[in-house]
Every structure is written in structure tokens, then in C-alpha cells.
Amino acid sequence: MHRLRSILDSLHSSLWFVPALMIVGAAALALGLGEIDANLDRARLQERWPWLFGAGAAGARGTLAAIAGSMITIAGVAFSITIVALTLASSQYTSRILRNFMRDRANQSVLGAFVGIFIYCLVVLRTIRGGDEGAFVPPLAVLVAVLLAFVGIACLIFFIHHIASGIQAETIIKAAADETIDAVNRLFPQEMGEAAGGPVASVAPAADQRWQEVPAQLTGFIQGVDGDALLRAAAEMQTIIRMERGVGEFVVEGAPLISIASGVPDEDFAARIDAIYTIGHQRTMVQDAGFGIRQIVDVALKALSPGINDTTTAVVCVNYLSAILARLAARRIESPYRIDKSELRVIARGPTFDGMLAEAFDQIRQNGPGNIAVLLAVLTALEVIADRTQNAQRRAALRHQAGLIGETARRSIPEPRDVRSVEEVVKRLDRKLADAHTPG
Numbered sequence: 001m002h003r004l005r006s007i008l009d010s011l012h013s014s015l016w017f018v019p020a021l022m023i024v025g026a027a028a029l030a031l032g033l034g035e036i037d038a039n040l041d042r043a044r045l046q047e048r049w050p051w052l053f054g055a056g057a058a059g060a061r062g063t064l065a066a067i068a069g070s071m072i073t074i075a076g077v078a079f080s081i082t083i084v085a086l087t088l089a090s091s092q093y094t095s096r097i098l099r100n101f102m103r104d105r106a107n108q109s110v111l112g113a114f115v116g117i118f119i120y121c122l123v124v125l126r127t128i129r130g131g132d133e134g135a136f137v138p139p140l141a142v143l144v145a146v147l148l149a150f151v152g153i154a155c156l157i158f159f160i161h162h163i164a165s166g167i168q169a170e171t172i173i174k175a176a177a178d179e180t181i182d183a184v185n186r187l188f189p190q191e192m193g194e195a196a197g198g199p200v201a202s203v204a205p206a207a208d209q210r211w212q213e214v215p216a217q218l219t220g221f222i223q224g225v226d227g228d229a230l231l232r233a234a235a236e237m238q239t240i241i242r243m244e245r246g247v248g249e250f251v252v253e254g255a256p257l258i259s260i261a262s263g264v265p266d267e268d269f270a271a272r273i274d275a276i277y278t279i280g281h282q283r284t285m286v287q288d289a290g291f292g293i294r295q296i297v298d299v300a301l302k303a304l305s306p307g308i309n310d311t312t313t314a315v316v317c318v319n320y321l322s323a324i325l326a327r328l329a330a331r332r333i334e335s336p337y338r339i340d341k342s343e344l345r346v347i348a349r350g351p352t353f354d355g356m357l358a359e360a361f362d363q364i365r366q367n368g369p370g371n372i373a374v375l376l377a378v379l380t381a382l383e384v385i386a387d388r389t390q391n392a393q394r395r396a397a398l399r400h401q402a403g404l405i406g407e408t409a410r411r412s413i414p415e416p417r418d419v420r421s422v423e424e425v426v427k428r429l430d431r432k433l434a435d436a437h438t439p440g
Contacts, residue, residue, distance in 0.1 A: 006224055006278045009286050013103045015082075015111065022112030023119050030123035030141060037138035057130045060142045064128075067149045068121035074156055075114035082107060085163050092308070093172060094298035099282075100175050104166065110159040117148045169303075169313045173296055177320035180292025181327055183285045188331035204337070205240060205344065211259035213244070217274045219253040222246065224278040224287045227348070230258075231338050233272060234345035239263050246349035248288040251279065289328075290351055293360050296321055304367045304374070314368065315377045321360045322381030328356060329389040354397040357385075361401055369412035372422065375405050379425045386433055399433045402426050 011017045086098050101107065124145055129136045165171055222245055234241040240261035245251045258273055265273075283291040300317035303310040333353060338346035361378050368374040382398050382405075389395060409422035 005286050006280070006284065009284050013099055013284075015102050015108060018105070018108035019112030019115055022109070022116040026116035026120040027123050029144075030120045030127075033141040033144060034124065034127045034138050037140050038136075040140065057128050057135060057137050060128050060137050061125060063142060064121045064125040064145055067145055067152075068118050068125065070149070071114050071118040071121070071152055074152065075111065075118065078111055078114055078156070078159055081159070081163055082111070085167050089167055089172065092167075092302070093169070094295065094302055096295045096298055097172055097176060100172065100179070100295075101166065104162075104175075106158075106162050107166075110155045110162075113155045114152060117145075117152050120148060121145050169299070169310075170316055173299060173313075173316055173320050176292055176295045176299075177324060179285055180289055180296075180324050183289040183292060184324065184327050184331065187287065187289055188328065188333060190332040191330055205261060205347070209240075209261055211242060211261060212263070212265055213256040214258045214260065214265045214270050214273055215254045216245075216251045216257040216277075216279070217253060217270065218279040219251065220279040220281050221250055221283045222248065222277060223280045223284045226276045227338070227346070229276045230273075231340055231346050233269075233276065234260075235340045235343075237263055237269070240344055240347065242347040243349035246351075248283055248290050249349075289324075290356055290359055293321065293324060293356060296324075297360060297363055300364050301367050304364070304371070311371060311373050314364070314371075314374050318361075318364065318374065318377040318381050322384045325357060325360055325381070325385045326388045328353060329385050329391075329394060353394050357397050357401060362404075365401075365404060365408055369408050370414075372409070372413060372418045375409055375413075375422055376425060379405055379422070379429060383425075383429055383432065386429065395433045399430060402429045402433070 082101075086101055089101060090098055124138060124141045127136065127138055127141070225243070225247055230241060230243075237260070242259045242261070244256040244258055251257060257277065283294070285291055296317050300314045300321075302308060303313035303317070333351065334348075336348040336350060337344055338348060361381070364374065365378060379402060382402055386395060386398050403426070406423055406426040409419050409426075413419050413422070
């Protein structure tokens with residue numbers, strides 16, 4: 001199932017899949033309308049509505065040729081605009097957000113509409129015959145081609161507006177944040193309640209446990225893991241599997257992918273483990289909510305770079321990161337220990353709240369020293385997140401981040417008044433976080 005989700009995500013991220021479907025649909029529509037026209041009383045139609053169905057073979061050919069030529073020209077322009085937009089977005093923000101442009105269903109549909117109308121006109125044009133060939137003009141299909149030409153014009157106007165809106169920083173950041181929040185809702189659906197579901201010490205393996213490594217057979221990013229299949233493999237082998245690399249991490253061929261507590265892994269077992277993992281050349285959001293955080297952080301780092309120096313964009317990134325982590329703060333993150341029939345079988349390597357909090361704010365803090373607007377935005381974000389959790393461990397992580405912000409401000413901001421404004425927020429946040437009453 002996880003491989004199917006990866007394939008579907010890959011198709012969703014491609015610029016060719018939706019246009020290909022629309023081309024097939026356009027060709028099928030042209031053939032279907034041709035069959036309907038062959039069974040119509042064309043003479044009666046032309047007599048009753050001559051302004052709609054009165055075109056002869058030469059006129060119909062000219063109309064279809066004009067529409068087909070204009071649509072393929074517009075399609076070329078649209079592809080060129082898309083490439084320019086992707087180039088600008090990559091240089092201005094980060095190359096990792098290009099995936100979001102490619103996943104945009106509106107872009108895919110508009111490109112497919114232009115090429116689909118072109119294919120439709122070609123197929124209908126092929127069915128038209130003059131008098132010497134046994135005259136046949138499909139009036140309904142020609143009328144639909146004219147209507148599709150108006151649709152193509154509307155798509156062009158919409159496309160220009162959509163691209164102009166799509167390359168704005170707020171739109172890009174919001175799209176990445178929305179997708180990340182969807183991933184958080186999907187991967188961590190349960191509210192945390194009274195406890196975070198932490199590790200169970202009683203089932204942990206002994207410290208002196210000897211492990212046999214199973215190497216990776218591919219190089220790339222781990223895009224997904226079939227947890228149920230991994231649990232079944234451990235149960236069948238009567239061993240414990242410890243994940244050495246988690247989803248979103250990079251693994252090199254020959255490096256340890258998992259380790260087992262007992263038994264000797266053979267080639268068949270290694271091949272089975274390889275089938276459980278999905279490894280590709282880039283991270284995806286299928287099982288990796290941290291990748292969405294990484295995208296937004298990269299945009300913020302680009303904005304904070306000396307060559308761009310766009311504090312406003314960095315603050316917007318921090319605001320959306322707070323929305324993501326506020327959602328995550330109230331969700332239960334599953335324990336790394338997976339048990340089957342009261343026996344420990346898998347020690348997973350997965351995300352933690354502390355790790356995702358650090359992923360979100362550490363590099364922004366490190367690259368924004370002296371920038372009081374960014375530092376205050378991070379503190380405000382920590383306050384928002386603190387309101388969503390009473391878990392002691394998570395609140396301690398928030399206090400730690402707040403302390404680091406205070407240290408950064410004292411070290412890098414020369415103006416004492418600005419330093420005091422940061423310290424006041426740090427103290428207020430520290431008092432709020434000190435009220436934790438739920439055990440970690």
C-alpha cells in the first residue's frame with residue numbers, strides 16, 4: 001500500500017499525467033461526437049440552424065485549423081511561462097518548492113486543456129471530407145471545437161492570473177504549510193490527551209544486545225516504510241528489528257538500513273526489507289511531514305541571506321511554522337516500540353516533537369542573529385504553540401528554544417532597548433511554560 005501511495009504521489013507531482021489524461025479524453029470526445037454526427041440528420045440541422053451548423057467542408061477545415069494552430073501556440077507560451085516561473089521561484093525562494101508548482105492541479109489542467117483542444121481539432125479535422133470524397137462535415141463536433149476555443153481563451157486568462165499569484169511569497173508558503181498540515185492530520189490523527197505515548201522502558205532491549213546489520217540496496221532518501229510489513233517480518237523471524245534510518249533520512253547503498261537482534265540475515269531477507277522501504281531521489285510528503293517544515297525553513301533561510309535580506313518573508317515563514325507546530329503539539333506521536341503479541345518486535349525511528357521543533361526554528365535562529373523582528377516572531381510562535389500543549393516534555397523543549405532566542409539576542413543585538421524587549425517576551429514565555437502539570 002505504501003508503494004501505491006508513493007506512485008500516486010509521484011503522478012500527482014508530474015506535469016505530464018493530467019495533460020495526458022486530458023489528451024486521451026479529448027481524442028475520445030472527438031471520436032464520440034464524430035459517431036453521433038454520422039447518425040444525425042445533418043441537412044435538417046443545417047436548414048434549421050444555418051448559423052450554427054451551416055459551414056461546408058472548406059469552412060470547417062479552416063476553422064479547425066485556426067483553432068488547432070492557435071492552441072498549440074498558446075500551449076508553447078504557457079509552457080514557457082511555467083518554466084520562467086519555476087526558474088524565478090527556484091532562485092528567489094528554494095528549489096524544493098518547485099515540487100509544489102508541479103503538483104498544482106490548476107497548472108496541470110490548463111496545460112492539458114491547451115494540448116487537449118489541439119488534439120481534439122486534429123481528430124475532428126481528419127474526419128472531414130469534401131465532395132469528391134463523399135462529403136461529410138460533423139457539425140456538432142465543429143461546434144464543440146468553437147466552444148472549446150472560448151474555453152481555451154478563458155484558460156489562458158486564468159493561467160496568467162494564477163501564475164502571477166502563485167509566485168508570490170505568501171502563496172508559496174501557504175501552499176507548503178497547508179500540505180504539511182494535511183500530512184500532520186493524516187500521520188498523527190489522534191489527539192494527545194493525557195500522555196504523549198512515550199517509550200515503554202519495560203520492553204526496551206538490553207543495553208548489551210548485539211545487533212546484526214542489514215545494508216541498504218539503494219542510495220537515496222527514504223520516502224516511506226510499510227510498518228505493518230516490517231512488523232510481520234520481525235514476527236516471522238522471531239527477532240527484533242531496529243530501524244537505523246527513518247523516513248526522510250538519506251541512506252547510502254551498503255550502509256545499515258535496519259539491524260536485527262537475533263538470527264543471520266540472508267539475501268532473501270535483505271530483499272524483503274528492501275521491498276518494505278521506498279527509496280527515491282527526493283523527499284516526499286507521503287509519510288514525511290518534516291519535509292514540509294524543511295521547505296518553509298529553506299524559504300526563510302533564503303529570505304535571511306545577505307543577497308536577499310527579506311525580513312518580511314522570513315517572518316511569514318515563522319508564522320506558518322507556528323501553525324504547523326501548534327497542530328502537532330496537540331497530537332499523539334506514536335511510541336517507537338512496536339509490539340506483537342506482547343513481544344517487542346520493532347524499534348522504529350520516527351519523528352519527535354522536539355526534533356520537529358528544532359527543525360523549524362534552529363536554523364532560522366542561527367541565520368537571523370541581530371534581526372529583532374525574526375527573533376520576536378519566533379518567540380510569538382513559541383507562545384502560540386505553548387497554548388496547545390500541557391505536556392511537560394514538550395513544554396520543556398519550548399522553554400529551551402526560548403532560552404536560545406534570549407541568548408542569541410543578548411549576543412547579537414547591539415541596542416539595549418531591543419535586547420530588553422526580547423528578554424521581556426522570553427521571561428513571559430518562561431513563566432507560562434513553567435506551569436506544566438502533565439507528566440511527560
